[in-house]
Amino acid sequence: MPGGMFRRAVAARAVRVAATGGPVLASGAGARVLRGRCGAGRSAADVARLLERLGGGFLKAGQLLGTRPDLVGDAAAAALGRLQDDVAPMPPSAAATVVRSALGTVPDGIAAALAAAPVAGGAIACVYRAEVDGRGVAVKVRRPGAAAAIAIDLAILRWLARTAAYLPPFRRVPLPGIVDELGVLLVRQADLRAEAAGLRRLRRALADLPGVVVPDTVPGLCGDGVITMDFVDGLDRSCAETLPPSVRREQTALLVRAVYRMLFVEGLAHLDLHQGNVYFRRDGSVALLDAGLVCALDERSRRAFTEFFAGMIRGDGDACAEVLVSTVRAEAGGTDLAGFRRRVRGLVVEAGGRAAGDFDLAGFCVRLFDLQRRHRLFADPRFVIPMTCLLTLEGAVRRNHPALDFQLEAAPYALEGLLRPAAAPD
Template identity: 30%
Template sequence: MKITAIPQLYRNLKRWRQILQVLRRYGLADWLSHFPSLPFRDLLKDRHGVPLTQHSREKRVRMALTELGPTFIKLGQLLAARPDLVGTAMADELKLLRANVTPDAPDVVRRILEEELGERFSQEIAELQDTPLATASIGQVHAAELTDGRHVVIKIQRDGIEDIILQDLDVLTGLSQLAEHVEAFAPWGPAEMARQIMPMLRRELDFEREQQNMLLFDEFFAGDADVVLPEPVSELCTRRVLVMTRLDGPSVAKWDETDRDLRNALAQQVTRCYMRMLFDHGVFHADPHPGNLLALPAGQLGILDFGMVGRIDDRLRETIEEMLFAISAGDQAMVLRLVKRVGNPPPDLEDAALSVDIGDYLATYGRQGLGKFKLTSALNDLTEILHRHNIKLPSQSALLLKMLVSLEGTLSTLNAQFDSMSIMRGFVRQAMARRLSPRRRFRQARRIYLEAENFLEFAPDQVLGLLEQMRRGNISLNLEHRRLSPSVNRLVLGMLASSLFLGSSLLLALQVPPLLFPNKPFLGIHQISVVGAAGAALSLMVMLRLVLAIGRSGHLTRENDD
């Protein structure tokens, strides 16, 4: 850990101690679970009195994250969308994470509103319901009525939650740096993962960003009468308070299961809406769980909670389109090429083994009819293959996977009788047609021309500058020797041991005092230099350690280098 991190560590010392106590408790339970014969293995118990060793490892991780609080719950929810990193079993367990929080008291809510809105709180808000409509880890939602008669909902950041999350993010940074040196966690890339997750959590603390997201999606669906979004009341919105118009209607989770036609129509609206976000705009609402989707009385679809929004660039979107076509066509070589393109394969990737796994995957899903295709199962199996071969997906794909899995879970609650994959394939066809359109080709040619013009304009000056530096002798070449440090260390240590042995031998030969048995011999030992004997023994121990280290590394002879 760096010296500059010491003040941060001291500032968060209390929180560090709390987190380490929880991790030590669950880590000890995980260790004890491997020894069923120990008499004291059931001493650690959960809040219901059940021994922690009786739970699976994945469940213990989920319970630990729940006990650590809202920041780590959010972390677990984001990791649930990365089965390529944590595996499908862990991801499925982390999907069960829920924040069980107690809402802030009404007087606390009113105090926050007065701090954020000032006089506008009493001038603009005529009535505020004390009982929240919903409570989450970061904010809670209250119904209200404005003085002009509009019915609104107010999303208020929970008291003190920003300080807690920012403190936890500092601690999380330190934990990720420590985890980089733990063999079990190093393949996950915890430091890089923390760098990706922290901006997401910070953005969720800023309700003004959510307001901007609402305005952006309102622009996307301006001409669509079947999709309705809440409108923010901009003059009453701040960083900690978001006021928006209220949408009245039952959520998808409470939709009448007996009305099959309405359920089918709603399910098709949901699918078309999210496919339009993905393939037309590259920006999507990342949390389509049933509570955020409303069935409005006029047969329209209402969407709530734009705090978590995902974005994909054109390259990833085009790769997704190509992969869907390759899977449906059973093109194994193309799928293999696309997986390696979109992921981050390790240097020691075995192409043959990956090709076999992809062939089995296509044999399972490539021949299924559209009506039988299960998106969640297909995604889980694909990410399991990536996890098995240590292929990491780009960070922007995490929210995309989360959205697709949540979307199919929402559609399954509707129990609708329609083919969602046929709608998805229709959007993919439209996207592929747009890629081949003359308009896109013209834009692509214009971009290539501008890049070539920029290159031809600046490249000659850079080449001339490089030649001038070579003429002046200012060019330096830096070489990095990989895996050379252990060899150099062993060489230096061997030379020191040899020098120590040689010097100690001279001290023994010259009988340099202080001496052992200077007057009378003991078992034939007479006038032995103490310093020389100690030096000789130490040098022999160092040499023995070097021989053992070289033997363990397998590079004692040239034949072992293969």
């Protein structure tokens, strides 16, 4: 899209967002949801419907908020959780057009599936169950215009981030850099050809973790806007609520181990661990179905984050402080690095050895950024990405296994990551 047309599209989108969201925001519903005070009333449902109408990046934000009932409350999480896999589908003709453009023809089994209702619908794509040559498959089809909508919303978010960066609470917090990093991932999420490659990488990375299921892609039936993969049975978002607590706890621990292996060993940060992409199954396994928002960390970032977390496991605040100092940029005019190290040491000692129910990762991150801000240090946005991955995971852990020791579970994977030979520079 030419620059002038894009700017006009951004302006029109901003006007639509203000006009559509204004009445809901004026009612106070949005604020009540973010404060976790919407109760069982209409507020949460109103906000979910608003985000669904707005689509694009706003719908994506609603999906992520739905993973954190501890922050927004149970009613809001339930309402926003619908956005994870139950968004209104695209017309069958639009889905068929996307598949035909990607594959050249629409195989009979897939054509029949596209004419029926999808089994799931999210912000970027809808998923259909089909039979191809006797093989049960899931066909993920990108919504028309999804990539353009995300790009336009990111332009709005970048402007908001640059503006917020001038406010005292956000100074030296790398909001524009964080939005840029996430923006690259969100735009890439609309590239289903790249996601198919990411799914194969994720499957290889987790192949030696029994009980973790990552579907295989189907050669010849993936393209620009389409992924065809093995259909995974037994997917029910409500299943986790009906499983015995002991099974849920083991599945939660299994999911945490999978994430730690991705982060510390493979250098992969999965930022979309909501219930539309992660399923607890009745046989005790955990299914990971999506790789659209998986960020590959560069070797320096992977090792720095692993060293930081290893320091937390040991309660070694000095080591954690040194890692942070190596990743930040000091503001001109000097800073009190000795004071920064001392306060990081105290923060790490305070957090050490806490179970998930007692360890507030979101609060820890806020305090860490505040320490950097007060000591005139600028955080590296690439260091924020793996923290964001753990924040998306924390909600499921608090809900299903609050006694889990986040740090103890990380120990073997952090050690493996530190012993791993350095990869070639990216």
